[in-house]
Amino acid sequence: MEIALLGFAAALAIGLPALATAWAQGRIGPAAAATLAEKPELSTTAVILIAIPETMVILGFVVAVLILLRAGG
Amino acid sequence: MIVRMMRVRIAGPRSLLDRTLTVLQDLGVLHVDRPPVPDGRAPDRIVMRERRHVERCLSDVEMALNRLRLPADPGAPAERPLSAPQAARRARRVRRRAETLALATSALEDERSLLVRYREFFQAFEALVGHELTWPDGQAFYVVLRAGAGSAVGELRRRLEDALHGEVVLLHQELSSGEWAVLILASSRAAPKVSALLSASRVEELPAPAGIAEKNVLRALPAIKARLGEIPESLHAVDAQRRALAQTEGAWLSGLRVFLRDQLLRFDARTRVFAADYLFVIEGWLPVPRLVDLQQRMQTTLGPEVVVSTIGAEDWTAEAAPVALHNPPLFRPFEVLTRILPLPKYGTIDPTPFVAIFFPAFFGLIVGDVGHGLLLAGLAGLLRLKSEPDTTLRSVSTVALACSSSTIAFGVFFGEFFGSLGPAIGLQPFFNREQATIPFLGLSVALGGVHIALGLVLAGVSAWRRGHRREAVGRSVALGMLILTALSLLAAFEVLPAGLFTPLVVAILVAFTVLVALEGIVAVIELLSTVGHILSYARIMALGTASLMLAVVANEMVGAMGSVLVGAIFALLFHLVNFAIGLFSPTIHALRLHYVEFFGQFFSPGGAEYRPLGHWHPLP
Numbered sequence: 210m211e212i213a214l215l216g217f218a219a220a221l222a223i224g225l226p227a228l229a230t231a232w233a234q235g236r237i238g239p240a241a242a243a244t245l246a247e248k249p250e251l252s253t254t255a256v257i258l259i260a261i262p263e264t265m266v267i268l269g270f271v272v273a274v275l276i277l278l279r280a281g282g
Numbered sequence: 283m284i285v286r287m288m289r290v291r292i293a294g295p296r297s298l299l300d301r302t303l304t305v306l307q308d309l310g311v312l313h314v315d316r317p318p319v320p321d322g323r324a325p326d327r328i329v330m331r332e333r334r335h336v337e338r339c340l341s342d343v344e345m346a347l348n349r350l351r352l353p354a355d356p357g358a359p360a361e362r363p364l365s366a367p368q369a370a371r372r373a374r375r376v377r378r379r380a381e382t383l384a385l386a387t388s389a390l391e392d393e394r395s396l397l398v399r400y401r402e403f404f405q406a407f408e409a410l411v412g413h414e415l416t417w418p419d420g421q422a423f424y425v426v427l428r429a430g431a432g433s434a435v436g437e438l439r440r441r442l443e444d445a446l447h448g449e450v451v452l453l454h455q456e457l458s459s460g461e462w463a464v465l466i467l468a469s470s471r472a473a474p475k476v477s478a479l480l481s482a483s484r485v486e487e488l489p490a491p492a493g494i495a496e497k498n499v500l501r502a503l504p505a506i507k508a509r510l511g512e513i514p515e516s517l518h519a520v521d522a523q524r525r526a527l528a529q530t531e532g533a534w535l536s537g538l539r540v541f542l543r544d545q546l547l548r549f550d551a552r553t554r555v556f557a558a559d560y561l562f563v564i565e566g567w568l569p570v571p572r573l574v575d576l577q578q579r580m581q582t583t584l585g586p587e588v589v590v591s592t593i594g595a596e597d598w599t600a601e602a603a604p605v606a607l608h609n610p611p612l613f614r615p616f617e618v619l620t621r622i623l624p625l626p627k628y629g630t631i632d633p634t635p636f637v638a639i640f641f642p643a644f645f646g647l648i649v650g651d652v653g654h655g656l657l658l659a660g661l662a663g664l665l666r667l668k669s670e671p672d673t674t675l676r677s678v679s680t681v682a683l684a685c686s687s688s689t690i691a692f693g694v695f696f697g698e699f700f701g702s703l704g705p706a707i708g709l710q711p712f713f714n715r716e717q718a719t720i721p722f723l724g725l726s727v728a729l730g731g732v733h734i735a736l737g738l739v740l741a742g743v744s745a746w747r748r749g750h751r752r753e754a755v756g757r758s759v760a761l762g763m764l765i766l767t768a769l770s771l772l773a774a775f776e777v778l779p780a781g782l783f784t785p786l787v788v789a790i791l792v793a794f795t796v797l798v799a800l801e802g803i804v805a806v807i808e809l810l811s812t813v814g815h816i817l818s819y820a821r822i823m824a825l826g827t828a829s830l831m832l833a834v835v836a837n838e839m840v841g842a843m844g845s846v847l848v849g850a851i852f853a854l855l856f857h858l859v860n861f862a863i864g865l866f867s868p869t870i871h872a873l874r875l876h877y878v879e880f881f882g883q884f885f886s887p888g889g890a891e892y893r894p895l896g897h898w899h900p901l902p
Contacts, residue, residue: 253622257877260870267821267871274719274827 219273226269233262284632285569285606287892288595290576291317292564294588299555299562303548303895305583306564310896311572313604314551317565326557333549335370340542342373347535349380350528361537369538376531383524387517394513397506399426403463404503421473422465425485429460438464438483445479446472543898551895565593567604567892600629600748605889613638615680623877625889630744633885637876640733641681644872646688647729648825649864651833652709653700655689657861662686685869700857701833715823716830723823730819730879734812735764737883744884756800757883760809763793815879821871829868832860 241255290312294302306312363369403424427434439452449472453465468476480487556563568576577590605625607617609632616638626632649655662682669675697704697711704711715722742757770786772778797805836856840849 256870257874260874261878263871264818264821267824268817270824270828271723271820274824275723278719 215276215279219276222276223266223269223273226265230262230266233265234259237262283607283609283635284626284628284630284889285608285892287567287603287606287628288570288573289315289565289567289593289603290573291591291593292566292580292588293591294562294584296557296560296562298584298588299552299557300548302562302564302580302584302588303551303555305579306551306895307544307548307897309576309579311568311576311894312564312566313568313892313894314554314564314566315602315604316554317556317563329549329552333546335366336542336545336549339366339370339373340539340546342370342377343535343539343542346373346377346380346531347539349377349384350524350532350535352528352532352536359537359540361534361541363538363541373535373538376527376535379527380524383520383527386520387524390513390517390520394510394517397510397513401503401506401510402457402459404506420467420469421476422467423476423480423487425464425466425480425487426457427462427464427485429462431462432456435462435464438485441479441483442466442476445475450476540898547895547898566895568894569606601627601888603628604892606892607632607634609634609638615677616641618674618677618681619873619876622873623881623885624887625891627886627889629748630886630889631740631884633740633876633881636736636740636880638684640880641872641876642684642688644729644822644875645685645868646690646692647726647822648868648872649689649829650692650696650715650826651698651700651829651864652690652693652704652707653698653857654861654864655686655691655693658682658689658865659686698830698833701830701837703837715826716834719823719827722826723820726819726822726826727816729822730816730875731764731768733819733875733880734816734883735761737880738764738812741884744886752800756797756805759793759797759800760805760812763790763797763809764812766790766793812883815882818879819875821875825867825871829860829864832863833857836860 237259241259244251245255292302292306292312306314403426435452435454442450442452446468449469451467453467455463457463466476466480551564573592580588580590605628607620607625609617613635616634619637619641620632620634646655649658662679662685665675665679665682669679693699693704694709695712696715697709699707699709702716713721738757738761742754742761745751745754745757766786766789769778770783770790773780773783773786794809797809801808836853839853839856840846
């Protein structure tokens with residue numbers, strides 16, 4: 210039971226930030242596309258801005274790995 | 283690093299202004315800046331008129347070069363015309379001739395594409411046009427409907443039959459392009475109504491082909507075919523004339539463009555010069571080591587009447603100086619990464635050398651695979667072969683080579699070759715990141731701590747150089763707190779003697795108080811943000827582990843698919859996808875760690891680029 214709960218916690222740890230990242234990137238993406246239509250030279254900056262919310266899912270992944278390692282150990 | 287600049291003043295008699303600007307342009311070291319002198323004088327009308335003439339002539343020259351399809355020649359020597367009006371007239375004449383030829387080519391190509399369309403249209407009806415001949419007093423309407431408009435044909439037929447009852451015949455056929463060719467034959471009495479109905483339905487007739495007066499389809503088709511046969515010859519003849527014109531005038535036009543562009547650059551510089559009735563004053567910036575060159579050149583070419591003097595640093599602020607970056611050849615290609623952001627302000631720190639060290643290191647640490655490193659090295663080598671020296675592509679290839687070397691080195695360290703295939707080629711891991719997840723996380727965060735600490739050091743140095751002593755001390759205290767926190771954590775986990783824990787915590791509290799006293803309450807927020815930045819380096823571990831797991835899954839496909847061949851193909855495809863992700867994701871995140879976390883500590887953007895007055899060069 211405890212292992213199942215830990216697994217569920219790991220899934221939540223990565224799932225919720227993934228949703229948050231998707232939401233943020235969904236807002237930034239169209240804005241970046243609109244910017245690039247007017248200033249194509251900002252493409253690299255746009256890509257970086259789109260990548261910034263990925264921090265959430267990456268840290269979520271780290272937490273999920275830590276939870277799973279705890280479950281395994 | 284940022285090149286040290288100095289401000290100079292050049293003064294001399296007004297009669298020598300043009301020559302002085304020409305000498306400065308030849309030397310190409312002075313970034314001309316407006317002197318801090320109130321200049322209420324109206325712009326020189328003669329100069330303005332000259333400038334307008336030059337711009338008009340340049341417009342003719344560039345239009346002619348464009349119409350003659352002559353690319354910009356970077357090596358073309360400046361062609362100084364003996365007589366400016368004569369050169370302008372000749373340029374205008376060549377431009378007109380080139381435009382006439384370009385228009386003729388364009389008209390012939392348009393005609394050809396229209397006739398090709400007609401040919402297909404008429405061929406579609408060749409078997410059916412007997413109808414038109416049986417209705418000699420009638421009129422034919424040729425309509426092409428867009429692709430997918432097949433249903434509109436039925437609607438058009440219904441409307442025509444309702445309105446005209448047997449006085450109209452509609453034939454249709456789908457063309458190879460998906461469009462619908464529609465031929466409407468109407469009696470002379472019904473023709474005006476058909477025309478009105480087509481207008482009301484917003485259906486446009488195909489325009490009659492230029493030069494083909496024949497309306498009867500059967501008779502028009504041979505004429506179209508004959509004209510289509512003639513057009514290539516006409517095009518060839520026009521092209522021969524264009525090439526002949528390019529041959530005779532091309533070199534002269536290219537040289538004249540260089541001369542006129544140079545002249546425009548001097549006119550631009552002149553707007554930043556103080557010129558009174560009898561004297562002129564030019565002020566500007568140049569790299570410190572080039573001062574002797576400037577003084578010698580001025581002395582030898584213009585004599586003692588033109589005086590070059592330096593302006594003391596106390597008379598100008600660092601923010602006003604332009605910025606030029608100069609890094610050792612090994613680091614220079616990495617300027618391509620720092621130049622994505624605005625230039626740093628003068629007097630601050632150029633981050634390029636640090637990017638050159640840490641960017642490939644982070645990239646290698648994330649990918650850490652000999653196989654991926656070799657593939658990347660191959661791509662980088664290819665890019666290097668295909669690129670010209672001193673271009674962005676060449677810089678990118680060098681950065682990619684550095685990243686591939688780092689990836690291979692870390693691949694050997696991790697014992698990875700396309701994931702878990704390392705042992706198969708004799709690689710033994712010194713650090714197995716598949717199993718040592720927590721140590722890898724610790725390594726990533728520790729690396730983040732070092733990187734951010736370096737950022738704080740640079741922030742302190744930069745603030746000190748700009749005379750912001752309080753800020754410099756504040757950054758040093760923040761750095762001290764960071765080190766004390768790391769030491770206290772080591773003491774808490776008994777890596778260091780546990781007895782050190784309490785004194786270290788007390789020292790942190792003292793440092794915190796000093797920091798708040800120096801920087802105010804904002805220091806607390808900055809401190810928390812610094813800790814957040816360090817934790818952000820955990821992405822190195824996260825991305826590295828994800829990349830490794832994808833490679834392991836790819837390798838397991840070989841045995842999991844039933845057939846070894848199918849499994850191997852799937853594994854290869856999966857590795858390819860992983861490699862593509864492995865190129866994109868680590869690049870973005872390594873850049874982000876630099877731009878957001880590292881640069882955030884010390885980088886002051888907003889420097890103006892050093893643009894010395896020099897000769898014009900076409901963009902590569």
